Amino acid sequence: MATSRRDFLRNSALASTLLLVPKFLHALDRGPGLARLSNAPGARRLIVVQLSGGNDGLNTVIPFRNDLYYKARPTLGIREADGILALDKDLGLHPALKGLKGLYDQGHLAVLNSVGYPNPDRSHFRSMDIWQSGSGSEQVVSTGWLGRYLDSNCPDCQRPYNALEVDDTLSLALKGSQRKGLALKSPDKFHQISQNRLLAKVSKEASTEHHSQVDYLYKTLAETASSADYLYDKSKIYQSTATYPNSDFGKNLKTTAELINSGVESRVYYLALSGFDTHVRQHEQQQRLFTDLGDGLAVLAADLQKNNQWDNTLVLVFSEFGRRVGQNASNGTDHGTANNVFLAGGALQKKGVINDAPDLANLDQGDLRHQVDFRSIYANILKDWLGADDAAILGTGFERMSGLV
Structure with a gap:
C-alpha cells in the first residue's frame, strides 16, 4: 500500500468519524421499509439547544417588578x-425574544427558573x-446523559444516526460507552466527505484483507458511511421554504427541520448557539443572540407544525450557568450559578x-440559589418523553420533576 493503514489511522482526523467502508460490511446498510418516526405509535424526538458561554438568565426572564433587580443592575437592568x-x-422576556413570546402565547413554551445543581462550578x-454528562459537581463522568440513553437499548438505538449533532464535532452529551451520536454540519457535506478518494482507496484495499484487530473500527465506520448515504438521500425529500435567520444557527435549525420533515427517524438532535459569555457590552x-434564538425557534416550530411534526417534538434550551446578580464595571456580568431552562413543544x-x-x-455570596436540579428535568424528559429508565441513566438522589411533558 502506498499509504499504510497505520499511518492513515494515526494521521487522518476523518478516521474518528468516517468512513472506511469495506464491501464485506455493506450488509449493515439500513434496509427498506422502516416506518417514519411520526407514524410510529408514541414516537417522540428531542431537540437540545445549548446556549454556550453562560447566558445571563436575569436579563432573559426579567423580574421587572422587583426593585432589587434594578438596584443590582442600575444601567444593565431592562x-x-x-x-x-x-x-x-411578574416576569417578562427580553424584548428580542419575540419568537419565544409567540410560542408562550400559543401554550407551547414552559419556563423554569433557578435551575442548577449543588456546589456549582463557574468554569x-x-x-x-x-x-452534558448529567453528573453531580463532585463526579467526573466520561459519558453523556444522551449517550447513556443510546446505550440503554432505547427504541431504534442500533441505528447510528439515532442521535445527530448539527455541528462539525460531537459533544460529550451524545457520547455513550457503547453507542455515540453522529456529528454533521449538513447531509451534503457529510456525504461529500464519505466520498473522499483516499478513503475509498484504503477501503477498497482493506476489503480484500481481514484484520481482526480493526474489525470493530471497520464496522463503526461502515455504519457511519451507510448513515451518510441514508441522510443524504433522505434530506432531498423535503427542502424548507421557511425563512430562517441568516446565521449559522439559523442554517442549523433549517437543516434540523429538513431532516425531521424528510422522515429521518433520529430521536435526538443537538445544536448550539455560542457567544453568551457577556463580560462586556452585554446589551x-x-x-443579537436572542433575535437569532427567538426568531429561529419560532420558524422551526412553524415549519414542523406545517408538516405535523411539532406535537411529537420537544425542544430543551439550556446554558451551562447563569451570571452574577450584580452588573460589573464593563456593562456586563460575570460567571454565576443558577439559570433559566426553556421547554418548547406542541x-x-x-x-x-x-x-x-x-x-x-x-443570595449565596451574590449568586442565585438553585431551586430545581437540572437532572430532575432530564429525568422527566427521559422517562416521560423518551420512555427510558431515567434512574439507570442518571442515578438517584434527586427528585424527578414529573408532569412537564
Missing part, C-alpha cells in the same frame, strides 16, 4: 419601557461537562412559568 414581553408571575468547561450581544403537559422567580433577597 425596564418595561424597553419593551419587556410580559409573562406570568465554562467543567460546568458544561456537568450539564448588544444579547440583543404537547407540553405544563406550560407557562412553572416556578417562582429567583429570590433576589436570598
